[in-house]
Amino acid sequence: MKFAPLTAVLLGLALATGAAPASAHGDAAADMRNAPNGGQLRQAGAYQYELVLANDTPEAKESPVVVFVTNQAGQNVPTTGASGTVTILAGKLKATAPLAPDGDNRMKGLAKYASTPDMKVVVSITLAGAPAEQVRFTPRSDAGHMH
16 A cells, blocks of 8 residues: 555645644743743744733733744744734633734734733734744743743
């Protein structure tokens, strides 16, 4: 039996749909690295995202959300012409806010959130000329605590 053509078809389908092989070690490896801006790192496609949130929000209040975008080598990726959204789940609250370019390699927005240990954040960014990428963060977990 020949499986090579089937493998090529499946790989082609995965690439065409933007699916990437999942890495069980991706988030764990990202959490072992020091984030340059004190946030939490995540990898998505060819990009690395660093989420930086306010640390002083035990009560829900409007606070900044900043995402730094770099390539896998850690070089800044321009965010001019990019768009994005952030969804924050913390406690019983859910906040969604737009992200807009804010400098060289930053996306920024404002959202009403509290810094809780169970906080989960989903960031979706579409860079100019690139497909949308989505990343998930657990910034207050033991592994992903912000410095």
